[in-house]
Amino acid sequence: MIDPHLHHVPRLGRHPSRFRLEATPILTVLIGSALTALPLVAQSPVMPPFGLLILLSWRLLRPELWRAWIGVPLGLMDDMLSGQPIGSAMFLWTVTLIGIDAIEHRMVWRGYRQDWLIATLAVIFCLSGGLFFARIAGGGSVRFALIAPQMIWTILLFPFVVRQCARVDRWRVMA
Template identity: 35%
Template sequence: MSLTTPREAAAGERLRRLMPSFTVLLAMLLMALPLPLAWSVMPNFAWLLVIIWASLQPRLMPALVALVLGLLADLVSGMPLGVQGFLFTASVIAVRLVEARMEGRSLALDWLFAAILLLAGHVIGWQLLGFTGNRAPLLPMLAQAGITLLAYPPAMALAARVRRRMIERSGWA
């Protein structure tokens, strides 16, 4: 016999479905904080979490949600509207295409694929910024890609822990 009412269970299910989006939103807010960093480059935690959630829980990070989160990231970061929206959405679609053709998983393969996505995405983002008349130097963007890649293992551990908690609380896999 369950100790929760159907209404409480439905609210818990909605919260569970929104958890990946909440983690990405929190990452956006973290990136917007004026933190004293040794380098002036901050990892793009939001984009990294979009890639990780698309891989861990594809149903909870659909392309439309990635687009909305990317547009919000554009607004928070001050980038031209649509740049990160495009990159987040393209990343989710790329993860789906690759995972449909790939058997087995490992941290090294996931990390390598994330590296390819992030490096290619930063170059594409650099080109998109140029198209909007906001040409940025490529080197800081590639530095951000490299620092974001270094953040992959702890970000994956965080997302896996959140996912494990979601499963424990809901009994859903």
């Protein structure tokens, strides 16, 4: 006997919730930023900035999703979670998003290699800028060579992160 309470509900014609559509990208960036708070002991920065990687992935996958100002609140949360000087990620992420907008307006089409190049330039800019702000706030003299392994690791990890964001995006828009 078939239970009348367990009937099949068709998925055609249904739409995902507005919360799911709008909150999923934001929550994934915040979770990525929170990963830097994991208790890992290292003598130099090796953990990639997952919040930045996820932000770039969403921005390059779905350009219509966010305006450039989203870098301010997401950057603030990243600054608070990562221990960077408050305002550094806010500034760097917003400038990066504005730069990506400017690049997109000049490009006729964009492919995988162009996205990786854009992400590479953004990672170099943000990590170098983060080092600059950390020097100003801490007053120390940290060399650029210290963040080079983190930078390379982050750039090489971008294709994996963008693929994971694409998977999450398929779930996000699925009814």
